[in-house]
Amino acid sequence: MGLQGQIIPYKNGEKEEDDDERAGKEISSFPPPPPLHSKFAVVGYALTSKKIKSFLKPKLEGLARNKGILFVAIDQNRPLSDQGPFDIVLHKLTGKEWRQILEDYRRTHPEVTVLDPPDAIQHLHNRQSMLQCVADMNLSNSYGKVGIPKQLVIKKDASSIPGAVAKAGLMLPIVAKPLVADGSAKSHELSLAYDQQSLQKLEPPLVLQEFVNHGGVMFKVYIVGETIKVVRRFSLPDVCKRELSNIAGVFRFPRVSCAAASADNADLDPGVAELPPRPLLEKLARELCHRLGLRLFNLDIIREHGTRDRFYVIDINYFPGYGKMPEYEHIFTDFLLSLVQNQYKKKST
Numbered sequence: 024m025g026l027q028g029q030i031i032p033y034k035n036g037e038k039e040e041d042d043d044e045r046a047g048k049e050i051s052s053f054p055p056p057p058p059l060h061s062k063f064a065v066v067g068y069a070l071t072s073k074k075i076k077s078f079l080k081p082k083l084e085g086l087a088r089n090k091g092i093l094f095v096a097i098d099q100n101r102p103l104s105d106q107g108p109f110d111i112v113l114h115k116l117t118g119k120e121w122r123q124i125l126e127d128y129r130r131t132h133p134e135v136t137v138l139d140p141p142d143a144i145q146h147l148h149n150r151q152s153m154l155q156c157v158a159d160m161n162l163s164n165s166y167g168k169v170g171i172p173k174q175l176v177i178k179k180d181a182s183s184i185p186g187a188v189a190k191a192g193l194m195l196p197i198v199a200k201p202l203v204a205d206g207s208a209k210s211h212e213l214s215l216a217y218d219q220q221s222l223q224k225l226e227p228p229l230v231l232q233e234f235v236n237h238g239g240v241m242f243k244v245y246i247v248g249e250t251i252k253v254v255r256r257f258s259l260p261d262v263c264k265r266e267l268s269n270i271a272g273v274f275r276f277p278r279v280s281c282a283a284a285s286a287d288n289a290d291l292d293p294g295v296a297e298l299p300p301r302p303l304l305e306k307l308a309r310e311l312c313h314r315l316g317l318r319l320f321n322l323d324i325i326r327e328h329g330t331r332d333r334f335y336v337i338d339i340n341y342f343p344g345y346g347k348m349p350e351y352e353h354i355f356t357d358f359l360l361s362l363v364q365n366q367y368k369k370k371s372t
């Protein structure tokens with residue numbers, strides 16, 4: 024633990040004789056910080072301002088503080104080793120330089136849990152490698168079958184796309200996704216192509232994916248360590264054969280999964296609304312955590328319309344919008360607590 028090796032939740036008025044080595048460090052401003060000499064587990068965070076706003080809400084900070092966890096902003100202009108000491112580093116920043124800083128820090132501070140390792144996160148920044156684990160897993164049991172849509176990577180030369188699609192046997196319509204998925208606005212600019220010729224209008228590098236009809240509803244599976252939570256979201260509507268033969272062109276679509284309202288309380292066809300079986304999701308999540316080496320991510324999964332148990336994972340996101348996950352404040356606090364308790368156990372054995 025960052026200070027004295029034991030978590031003692033902060034209580035108003037508590038006084039101790041410890042040093043104030045954290046004095047002058049930038050700490051989160053709301054709720055009011057406790058005295059710097061308290062025995063807290065310290066979570067250093069390096070997040071975008073957007074992420075701070077959606078994730079580090081007063082309720083989370085308050086709950087965590089009551090359980091002895093303090094969030095402290097990392098100053099990116101100063102060496103990480105000069106800050107803290109941290110018990111956990113929580114981050115979602117991109118860039119080679121930041122990755123290197125974190126890798127060096129992990130090497131020199133093996134006692135600190137970095138959520139998550141930069142090279143493991145990097146795996147999700149490419150939409151091809153992102154889904155490879157799911158394909159390799161080939162999950163199929165009595166609860167259902169989980170795969171990925173048929174897909175093809177186009178690195179360059181848009182004019183080659185119609186031929187490449189025909190050769191690979193991909194069926195229209197096709198979802199075109201930027202190959203890089205680094206959280207930038209551009210990486211979320213997706214399009215739907217209805218006919219073969221229009222595919223030339225797309226801009227590689229891309230992943231082309233068969234569009235799978237799924238009744239206009241998808242499931243977001245949020246993972247925080249060993250906890251999983253599933254929510255329904257509205258998604259793109261099905262494309263019927265008649266529509267496909269009457270429409271040509273490429274249509275850009277916005278960030279559906281983000282913009283779309285929750286479909287949890289909507290009046291839906293039960294066959295579409297039914298959540299994927301819990302044991303199937305648990306198996307998938309556990310295995311993905313292991314294979315990806317990540318603890319904080321979500322996945323978008325759809326059920327092929329007209330089937331009960333045929334599922335496709337279409338997207339995996341690192342440190343997603345947990346602010347939209349029910350009860351995330353409690354789940355996250357308990358998760359962080361379990362990490363520091365494990366660190367403490369390790370140290371004392």
Ligand SMILES: Nc1ncnc2c1ncn2[C@@H]1O[C@H](COP(=O)(O)OP(=O)(O)OP(=O)(O)O)[C@@H](O)[C@H]1O
Nearest residue numbers: 172198211232233234235258259279280281337338
């Ligand atoms: N293969 C597919 N078949 C059917 N619908 C799809 C497919 N791929 C994507 N979609 C739809 O497009 C949406 C956006 O796709 P995707 O989740 O891959 O993009 P993203 O920009 O990475 O999203 P996020 O905001 O979750 O990171 C999905 O939520 C789903 O509605």
Ligand SMILES: O=P(O)(O)O[C@H]1[C@H](O)[C@@H](O)[C@H](OP(=O)(O)O)[C@@H](OP(=O)(O)O)[C@H]1O
Nearest residue numbers: 073074077206280281321340343344345347
């Ligand atoms: O929770 P879902 O619906 O999957 O959507 C998330 C995206 O997948 C994330 O990529 C967003 O985070 P970043 O904008 O930090 O990449 C994340 O941004 P947020 O944390 O600001 O809400 C969400 O938009």
Ligand SMILES: [Mg+2]
Nearest residue numbers: 280323338339
């Ligand atoms: Mg998505």
Ligand SMILES: [Mg+2]
Nearest residue numbers: 204338339340
């Ligand atoms: Mg995504």
